Amino acid sequence: MKKKYQVFISSTYADLKEERMAVTQCLLDNDCIPVGMEQFPASGMSQMEYIKKMLDDCDYYILILAGRYGTLDKDGIGFTEKEFDYACQKNIPIMSFVFEDSSLIPNGKSEQTDLGKKKLAAFRKKVCDSRMVNFHTNIDQLKANVATSINKCIRDFPAIGWVRRDGFLNNNVDIENEISNYLETHTISEDEIKTLFTDTTEGLQIITSTRYSNPKKSGQFTFDYSNNNGEFTIGYDKNTFVTKWSKASNTSIYAYKDGTGIIAIARIKAPAELQDALNYPCDFSSRCRTPQIGDIIIWKNEHGNYAGTKIISIKDDTRGADHDELTCEYIIYN
Template identity: 45%
Template sequence: MNKRYQIFVSSTYVDLKEERERVIYELTKTGLIAVGMEQFRATDEEQMEYIRPQIDDTDYYILIIKGRYGSLAPDGLSYTHKEYLYARKKGIPVHAFLYKDINNLKFGEMDNSVDLIDKLNKFRDELSSQRIVDFWETTDDLVWKVKDSINSSIRRRPGIGWIRGDQAMDLNVYKELEAARKTIDQLRNQVTQSENAAVSFPKDTSSGADLYNIRCVSFLNGREYENFSFSMSWDEIFMFFIEHIYIEKPEDNIMGLLSQHIINKKYGNSQDISTNQASLRLEEFTQIRTQLEFLGLIEAITKDTGIGKRLHWRLTDKGRKYIGQLTAIRRNSAESPTPPAPRP
């Protein structure tokens, strides 16, 4: 689908007629739609009202300045200056070309009013401050720089452009594409909001600081010693598993580590600690794994270890985010947060 881009060529009228016609001619030869002041000379507010819609339809705005500021509107600005401000307001890319040294211009090529010369110099300064200017000396120099600037802008920042009616898509297709674009934008917003939102869990599901009583049995010298329950919050259980889940240890190893942790907390520095052992009931450990999976913090996968298949745990994206939520250093906090510690 071939696009043609519309260029609005603006300048003061009489003193730049030759340069403007040459620029329009050269741009038109390259397949662009060049709109100039020959179609409408902006010298009063009524014609400005006609020019504004033309600028609205423009992809790129060219401003050529030499030695005149232009005819003044009632507000004291020239109509050329007002065109430029309107193009900037509409977000249309502006390319300004200033005559290099106005002090070298002949008599009659510049305004003869001190007030107009002052306005011209301020306008040139305004354009230069926007870093959208280039300087020219001859008509050939001007034409070459305009073409180069527009071609570069089309490559870097293609405008909307115009296409032939027989090449345009059906209106219904446009509507479907627009609806799809809006849906994509909504989904992107939802993803962004989801990424920025704190991790949460179903209100009716035990999680976070809620306690879970883990049923255990201890052994002394190889004999069953005591049946007991050990309370841990779900945050404490999850944080205990972190270092082991990061390296995807087998589930039976993780179960053994938790059992040893519980026996250490239960019996402390008892003289019989070396002979004490504890075991989680299998259904308890299965419940813990099921709960953490349901909360979306881990996933259990089967891996072939070379000596058979074993169940391993690994963190989910939600689990990683929740670790940060529990342990991240907050702004204006002098110390790192203390992760939840298992209760004795």
């Protein structure tokens, strides 16, 4: 299915009209759906509430930063900076495009007050320190950088996107045909079923297997973490997360980012709600975390998707339990 991706364009407005138009056209040329303040209708919601609503529906986020900090909200923080912070909080893939030499920006497009200059400098530092940044000195460079970055971002961080309804229906037909073909070749008759259940099982070894995976997007799992290399898999396809654990104590456990396809993990200390865990600051800098009961581990996989596991209970066979056991609630956020 061919997808189109929705991209939020964040910047100050009056000084960057030409740049916004250029980026908008570049996104359209790359089959993306640009979203920005130009499309905001009159609404009873506050400006920031509406911005968050729009960002929640976007797959990617673009920041254009030049010589102005922009309009301030009631708390003294600029709307552009708030948009950036919210995109970070929601783990939306971010592409930042910063004008390289501020001394070349015309005076009429630069901050005029000391406070504005101070806020802009701090915001620019935040952006450059926290994300990979593309620098430009003119609109042509900006357009080239956007075209390259959006295609790389889509490739490296696949998102949900939007699909035409007719394409979706056609895909459903293909899936139904595959299911039908499978059933034709894998269905057995009633007589064959009766034969299976009337045949003697004497002399056969009955083997039971323990599940070490759950394909559902949310739920609870319990397993013996001393088996299966300490791994339990949740989800499927691009939302697959191979969680990996090992013994620490009967109140804590080691979690590792060593599972196949896992590129980073973070720990969120209790109390925290699993559904809201991505709203908390996440430190993905360590290979191993040691969550306690009630803590949450955030898992990031190679597709840029996230899952959370909340520690419910831990058993340790070296501390009185008859076996090692971990119970977690989990949710896949994408």
